[in-house]
Amino acid sequence: MDFMKALRAAWRERNSLLCVGLDPDPARLPSSLAGKPRAVFEFCREIVDATADLVCAFKPQIAYFAACRAEDQLEALIEYIHIQHSGTPVILDAKRGDIGSTASRYAEEAFARYRADAITVNPYMGWDSVEPYLMWEGRGVILLCRTSNPGGGDFQNLDLGNGEKLYERVARLASGSWNATGNCALVVGATFPDELARVRALVGDMPLLVPGIGAQGGDIAATVSAGQTSDGLGLMINSSRAILYAGEGNGGNFADAARRAALDTRAAINTCRGASVSPLFRG
Amino acid sequence: MDFMKALRAAWRERNSLLCVGLDPDPARLPSSLAGKPRAVFEFCREIVDATADLVCAFKPQIAYFAACRAEDQLEALIEYIHIQHSGTPVILDAKRGDIGSTASRYAEEAFARYRADAITVNPYMGWDSVEPYLMWEGRGVILLCRTSNPGGGDFQNLDLGNGEKLYERVARLASGSWNATGNCALVVGATFPDELARVRALVGDMPLLVPGIGAQGGDIAATVSAGQTSDGLGLMINSSRAILYAGEGNGGNFADAARRAALDTRAAINTCRGASVSPLFRG
Numbered sequence: 196m197d198f199m200k201a202l203r204a205a206w207r208e209r210n211s212l213l214c215v216g217l218d219p220d221p222a223r224l225p226s227s228l229a230g231k232p233r234a235v236f237e238f239c240r241e242i243v244d245a246t247a248d249l250v251c252a253f254k255p256q257i258a259y260f261a262a263c264r265a266e267d268q269l270e271a272l273i274e275y276i277h278i279q280h281s282g283t284p285v286i287l288d289a290k291r292g293d294i295g296s297t298a299s300r301y302a303e304e305a306f307a308r309y310r311a312d313a314i315t316v317n318p319y320m321g322w323d324s325v326e327p328y329l330m331w332e333g334r335g336v337i338l339l340c341r342t343s344n345p346g347g348g349d350f351q352n353l354d355l356g357n358g359e360k361l362y363e364r365v366a367r368l369a370s371g372s373w374n375a376t377g378n379c380a381l382v383v384g385a386t387f388p389d390e391l392a393r394v395r396a397l398v399g400d401m402p403l404l405v406p407g408i409g410a411q412g413g414d415i416a417a418t419v420s421a422g423q424t425s426d427g428l429g430l431m432i433n434s435s436r437a438i439l440y441a442g443e444g445n446g447g448n449f450a451d452a453a454r455r456a457a458l459d460t461r462a463a464i465n466t467c468r469g470a471s472v473s474p475l476f477r478g
Numbered sequence: 479m480d481f482m483k484a485l486r487a488a489w490r491e492r493n494s495l496l497c498v499g500l501d502p503d504p505a506r507l508p509s510s511l512a513g514k515p516r517a518v519f520e521f522c523r524e525i526v527d528a529t530a531d532l533v534c535a536f537k538p539q540i541a542y543f544a545a546c547r548a549e550d551q552l553e554a555l556i557e558y559i560h561i562q563h564s565g566t567p568v569i570l571d572a573k574r575g576d577i578g579s580t581a582s583r584y585a586e587e588a589f590a591r592y593r594a595d596a597i598t599v600n601p602y603m604g605w606d607s608v609e610p611y612l613m614w615e616g617r618g619v620i621l622l623c624r625t626s627n628p629g630g631g632d633f634q635n636l637d638l639g640n641g642e643k644l645y646e647r648v649a650r651l652a653s654g655s656w657n658a659t660g661n662c663a664l665v666v667g668a669t670f671p672d673e674l675a676r677v678r679a680l681v682g683d684m685p686l687l688v689p690g691i692g693a694q695g696g697d698i699a700a701t702v703s704a705g706q707t708s709d710g711l712g713l714m715i716n717s718s719r720a721i722l723y724a725g726e727g728n729g730g731n732f733a734d735a736a737r738r739a740a741l742d743t744r745a746a747i748n749t750c751r752g753a754s755v756s757p758l759f760r761g
Binding site for chain 2: 368
């Protein structure tokens with residue numbers, strides 16, 4: 196699979212900019228799975244089956260698997276997605292960043308071991324810490340630019356003296372000299388729509404992974420308006436907790452609740468998409 | 479174990495500022511271990527036994543274990559160090575960085591699962607991405623400041639308009655408002671001694687983890703001169719490949735070769751340490 200081609204196909208075929216984040220918190224798994232040896236995999240598998248036709252990508256967050264020694268379940272989950280929902284890109288959210296020789300090992304982990312189609316990468320260590328991922332043909336490399344968390348601005352928003360912010364410098368490099376292969380993308384949080392618009396203005400139609408709607412409070416209308424490309428695409432709008440745990444506390448089937456939440460979120464996103472999108476494709 | 483106390487004790491008792499990095503590259507393991515199911519653990523265990531009395535810390539790099547599905551061997555290695563070489567601090571080199579809820583899972587991975595005494599963390603996402611690690615009492619949190627790789631300056635050396643560089647801002651925060659617990663430390667590469675001196679001037683006697691001697695070309699004398707505190711301490715000078723693979727190609731015992739390389743490196747470091755260190759403790 197070529198990540199960028201698969202993403203563009205999924206945007207159109209599934210009429211969706213929604214990315215579902217797979218962050219299986221052991222403390223929040225449904226009671227029906229309690230005590231099962233592969234509860235993390237089973238939970239994610241049911242979420243995936245319930246939402247795959249509604250998403251442009253899945254994004255497993257590796258920390259949730261690593262903290263509970265469930266690397267084997269993460270491997271099984273990504274393999275399951277590739278087999279059962281072929282064509283759905285999988286982004287490994289790992290935010291790796293290290294010197295070249297070590298980055299090569301992390302790339303091996305993400306692309307050979309887990310068979311992810313894309314990985315998130317932290318750019319703080321510069322070009323030679325990013326290049327090893329880009330040497331994997333057809334894999335996406337999604338660099339942190341302006342993150343959605345409260346402290347995201349501590350460094351990312353610092354002014355470089357010429358009016359340019361640090362996150363803008365990241366965006367400029369990632370869409371310029373670093374992007375010879377065309378496989379770069381960026382992470383820009385939904386919680387800062389002005390900065391999302393600024394990044395969109397800098398990077399052309401580069402795909403943006405946008406966390407921060409749902410539990411983190413980002414506004415869907417502002418996000419779509421600020422981040423979409425002229426053809427109403429360009430975004431992977433991530434929701435994790437608001438979909439995974441939509442059924443929490445109501446006693447119903449968690450996968451059904453997740454599907455309803457994904458349908459609602461996709462519809463809310465599509466309602467806001469540009470006029471260039473056919474009305475037939477909305478909702 | 480309290481990381482900072484254990485580090486200070488190891489500096490004095492072992493008369494060493496040397497940190498040995500455990501980066502087991504499968505392609506470079508000795509032929510005597512080829513094909514063994516726990517070759518990565520066995521290799522590191524022999525290196526650890528051969529050098530533990532010469533180091534102030536060990537630093538396993540998690541990518542080398544994760545790329546070859548050897549998380550269980552990393553767990554076993556750290557447990558082995560704690561039991562057989564008790565009092566030797568273990569730094570998990572993971573360079574994690576994520577929003578607070580995810581950072582909590584990474585802290586769980588490092589401190590509960592692997593029982594590391596300290597972890598390296600990437601500061602790009604700001605304060606709330608760092609805080610969850612600091613909530614683990616007595617564990618060290620070693621923030622990337624000025625890294626040793628060629629691209630380290632792409633962002634870290636950017637001028638913030640007032641003459642301050644980005645890495646200096648990181649150093650100022652890590653030694654100021656972020657360091658209420660006293661458990662912060664910084665990564666500063668040996669390949670840039672002027673910037674190492676600048677960080678030392680900013681952070682008082684905060685411990686600095688200094689990669690970049692050996693394979694990366696950093697100069698020991700310049701590193702010690704620029705980075706030591708007034709009492710000739712303050713540094714964890716890391717060497718990985720130059721020690722692990724010292725015996726490569728010469729047919730001898732790799733652990734013996736590693737010990738000789740560690741002895742030589744410790745001696746080279748101690749020869750350069752400040753006059754306030756008793757001559758009895760050198761070499």
